[in-house]
């Protein structure tokens with residue numbers, strides 16, 4: 312029996328909710344933007360991990376340093392803790408997501424791996440158990456615990472991290488008519504480094520702005536008021552300190568907002584930019600602009616996306 316799980320790209324922060332808001336995205340059409348993990352019974356009596364895919368060569372040379380291998384170790388430990396027996400498995404990671412992209416690349420691998428393992432063992436763990444494990448793995452990679460990529464990648468849609476540690480995340484209504492352009496320029500930005508660029512403390516004014524814009528955004532989501540929601544996609548926590556690390560970001564954002572974008576910002580810790588568009592025509596025009604002006608290497612790409620409402624899923 313072979314099981315294959317796909318886990319989609321996501322926008323961490325969505326600008327207005329640093330570390331507490333995230334949204335999964337999927338390109339319009341049938342392309343899959345995310346990672347795939349395949350699992351089957353091991354051919355020998357030891358587990359293995361092999362890699363394929365466009366970005367496999369960007370990962371650590373030793374598969375045991377891959378986050379997917381760490382997921383296997385954690386999952387096996389949890390199985391043993393719940394008195395279940397562990398079997399050797401062969402895992403294959405199809406690394407379709409660029410590393411250090413701001414698209415939740417490590418989250419895609421973590422989520423696909425843990426969901427595939429859970430399916431293989433016929434679901435010994437529930438969604439909360441899995442989410443805890445995903446958070447642990449993401450923290451190991453980026454140096455701090457934040458669920459804003461793993462939660463939407465796993466569950467789909469827009470997710471708000473809540474203060475109840477048993478619940479962790481709640482789904483928010485998304486604006487289904489809107490398009491989200493994802494422009495990855497083809498350069499790498501380490502999440503750890505982008506977090507180190509942030510101040511340790513913020514002013515009272517920033518604190519008030521953060522609380523007010525996030526609260527207004529959430530209110531607008533529930534009232535289905537896209538104009539108000541996207542007018543509040545403002546980042547006082549990260550963008551002011553990260554924008555100078557991203558070549559061409561400042562002038563690109565100015566152009567996008569002056570030419571029909573409803574909102575634009577840094578996806579996660581960058582360098583990917585996300586752009587919210589109210590219709591397909593604007594999305595196509597701005598996507599052409601980004602292709603011509605924001606890409607900086609041949610590995611860069613631009614996709615017109617919608618919110619991905621499914622999250623991690625079995626694929627054939």
Ligand SMILES: Nc1ncnc2c1ncn2[C@@H]1O[C@H](COP(=O)(O)OP(=O)(O)OP(=O)(O)O)[C@@H](O)[C@H]1O
Pocket residue numbers: 369370371376377378379404409410411412413414415416417418420452453460500501502503579580581
């Ligand atoms: N399967 C994997 N996918 C992605 N990164 C991995 C994986 N396994 C190990 N790594 C390592 O983890 C680190 C991931 O770094 P980082 O968190 O900056 O990237 P990311 O998760 O790709 O970023 P982002 O969330 O912004 O897309 C890199 O050093 C990378 O080599």
Ligand SMILES: N[C@@H](CCO)C(=O)O
Pocket residue numbers: 323324329330331413415457459460502505506549578579580581
């Ligand atoms: N919320 C995290 C997301 C990283 O992808 C950050 O901005 O550092």
